[in-house]
Amino acid sequence: MFGLTVGRRASAGPAVDDDTLVAAQRLTVTRGQQPVLCNVDVAVKAGQVVTLVGPNGSGKSTLVQVLTGLIRDHQGQVRHRDGLRVGYVPQHFRIDRNLPITARRFMKLAPRGRHGNWDSAVADAGVAHLLERPMQGLSGGELRRVLLARALLSRPHLLALDEPAAGLDQRGQGELYRLIRHIRERYGCGVLVVSHDLNLVMAATDQVLCLSEGHILCRGAPESVRAHPEYLALFGSHLGPETAVFPHAHDHEPGEHCSHG
Numbered sequence: 001m002f003g004l005t006v007g008r009r010a011s012a013g014p015a016v017d018d019d020t021l022v023a024a025q026r027l028t029v030t031r032g033q034q035p036v037l038c039n040v041d042v043a044v045k046a047g048q049v050v051t052l053v054g055p056n057g058s059g060k061s062t063l064v065q066v067l068t069g070l071i072r073d074h075q076g077q078v079r080h081r082d083g084l085r086v087g088y089v090p091q092h093f094r095i096d097r098n099l100p101i102t103a104r105r106f107m108k109l110a111p112r113g114r115h116g117n118w119d120s121a122v123a124d125a126g127v128a129h130l131l132e133r134p135m136q137g138l139s140g141g142e143l144r145r146v147l148l149a150r151a152l153l154s155r156p157h158l159l160a161l162d163e164p165a166a167g168l169d170q171r172g173q174g175e176l177y178r179l180i181r182h183i184r185e186r187y188g189c190g191v192l193v194v195s196h197d198l199n200l201v202m203a204a205t206d207q208v209l210c211l212s213e214g215h216i217l218c219r220g221a222p223e224s225v226r227a228h229p230e231y232l233a234l235f236g237s238h239l240g241p242e243t244a245v246f247p248h249a250h251d252h253e254p255g256e257h258c259s260h261g
């Protein structure tokens, strides 16, 4: 899903002001007997970069998929701004090796591939030189750029990038975050990012949400904070002092736990 439009259905939920693109309240997702997300409150506003961090399996991708409208079997309330256009770059994307297709053709097949924001999407994602290349032959970083270009075709209000820095070298990661800021400014969109790259997260994010076992462990603006013990406990001491710093508020009382504790 790359050019989803959500928010046309009227539904009860948290208040959505003019700037708020999506807001979730007491969001809970259960898979099997296990809560994957538990009582999560989160909102993304236009022009804001919100980054989700947390260990493997902490619920980051699930949260992104709920906020982008891809997962709807949740408890709690999720409210999207009316007519919200979402661009989504998934964490995993497999190309069928038996179906040769160029990057241009791949993008043209997107919902807004023929009448969308083609020139800007291609230029902003820096993929002009990749358009005639077969998708199967792209490197991981090149593939991510094409997926980003495809997500931009709809001029999204909300751009969700699930681990866009995965597989990129240091220089590529720096470029990526510069690109995210550029896109945020150019499109005025909100950006929701999942990342394990904590140094870059802290440098390029308005708000960080740290998930652990489906709860928001801590959250805040990176520039306004100092080391937080729970965050350090989660990510270890390999981080530089400039990285492990943001204030937080718990989303649950110490005695109030989901069934996993």
Ligand SMILES: Nc1ncnc2c1ncn2[C@@H]1O[C@H](COP(=O)(O)OP(=O)(O)OP(=O)(O)O)[C@@H](O)[C@H]1O
Pocket: 031, 032, 036, 054, 055, 056, 057, 058, 059, 060, 061, 062, 063, 091
């Ligand atoms: N459809 C599903 N069925 C069963 N379990 C699921 C399903 N989707 C997610 N889960 C489980 O929910 C938990 C959270 O998954 P999720 O992919 O959201 O985590 P994540 O934080 O994005 O992990 P990672 O950093 O490894 O990508 C995991 O334990 C996962 O196995």
